[in-house]
Amino acid sequence: MISAVLSDLDAQRPTEFPQHMFKQRAKADQHKWMSLSLCLCLVSGAFLSSCGSTSEMKSSAASRPQSNWFEFKTSTEHLVEGNNYFKKGEYAKAEVSYRKALEKDSNNPTAKNNLGVILNELGKYDEAIPILQEAITTDNKNAIAHYVLGKALNQKQRFDEAFNEAKLATELDPTDPIGWRTLGEASLGRGDIDTAISAFQQAISLDDTHDLSHHRLAQALAIKGDVDGQIDEERNALELNPNNIDARLSLAIALTNQGKRDDAIAELKQVLQIDPKNNAAQSLYQELKISTRPVPTD
Numbered sequence: 001m002i003s004a005v006l007s008d009l010d011a012q013r014p015t016e017f018p019q020h021m022f023k024q025r026a027k028a029d030q031h032k033w034m035s036l037s038l039c040l041c042l043v044s045g046a047f048l049s050s051c052g053s054t055s056e057m058k059s060s061a062a063s064r065p066q067s068n069w070f071e072f073k074t075s076t077e078h079l080v081e082g083n084n085y086f087k088k089g090e091y092a093k094a095e096v097s098y099r100k101a102l103e104k105d106s107n108n109p110t111a112k113n114n115l116g117v118i119l120n121e122l123g124k125y126d127e128a129i130p131i132l133q134e135a136i137t138t139d140n141k142n143a144i145a146h147y148v149l150g151k152a153l154n155q156k157q158r159f160d161e162a163f164n165e166a167k168l169a170t171e172l173d174p175t176d177p178i179g180w181r182t183l184g185e186a187s188l189g190r191g192d193i194d195t196a197i198s199a200f201q202q203a204i205s206l207d208d209t210h211d212l213s214h215h216r217l218a219q220a221l222a223i224k225g226d227v228d229g230q231i232d233e234e235r236n237a238l239e240l241n242p243n244n245i246d247a248r249l250s251l252a253i254a255l256t257n258q259g260k261r262d263d264a265i266a267e268l269k270q271v272l273q274i275d276p277k278n279n280a281a282q283s284l285y286q287e288l289k290i291s292t293r294p295v296p297t298d
Contacts, residue, residue: 075104079111094118109138113145125152143173150182159189177206181213196220211241230254261288
């Protein structure tokens with residue numbers, strides 16, 4: 001509207017006109033410029049009335065969440081950001097990024113899966129379970145979602161459900177050792193020792209560098225009564241991770257059961273060097289020290 005008025009003025013303004021017409025023309029121009037000024041005032045007034053006063057505008061801006069003003073990231077960008085945080089071990093930040101990805105796209109199965117993984121790593125099992133179940137509903141061929149759900153269910157001692165999820169994970173991807181290890185854990189929880197041994201052995205055949213697989217296999221063999229097998233697997237675990245206190249303590253117990261008390265005491269000393277307040281190690285150490293003292297003669 002403003003440009004139309006200006007164009008109209010330019011179109012009607014002659015390059016030259018007689019002096020006696022100047023005053024008349026000036027008055028006409030004055031009326032048009034007054035009209036233009038009025039138009040500008042009306043436009044400005046309408047704008048200001050719609051926005052409110054300057055103080056009101058500042059107040060409104062201050063009341064808005066600043067984080068949302070320049071939030072232009074897509075769901076995929078939040079997902080990539082979360083993955084980068086995950087790689088750096090910054091799980092809390094990764095959780096925030098994955099949740100933002102789901103705010104942008106609530107049906108993103110990868111974001112749901114990754115959020116479930118992070119929640120499981122953070123020990124938030126009650127939150128992880130429904131998220132992973134949603135991820136599986138969206139994509140039921142995702143082996144990782146199945147075994148991570150199985151791990152969370154194991155932590156809640158829901159071993160039958162965990163077994164089903166882990167078993168399905170191994171069927172979808174038989175090359176992933178974590179799926180087999182999760183199946184072994186669920187089988188131990190259910191009391192199915194033979195299946196547990198088989199699952200842990202399969203996990204080790206795929207990846208023999210994970211000390212936990214050896215340690216959990218050792219525990220299953222101990223329940224089965226295979227003490228020699230237990231000792232071998234505990235030693236394998238400790239070769240991979242000398243600071244695995246659980247494996248070293250279990251080895252000390254196995255050696256005690258075999259009557260190798262000096263060897264057991266040596267293992268317990270190492271446990272107590274790492275964890276001086278370990279009650280189980282202290283108790284067994286004192287018991288073994290007392291039993292090895294020479295009996296006084298009369």
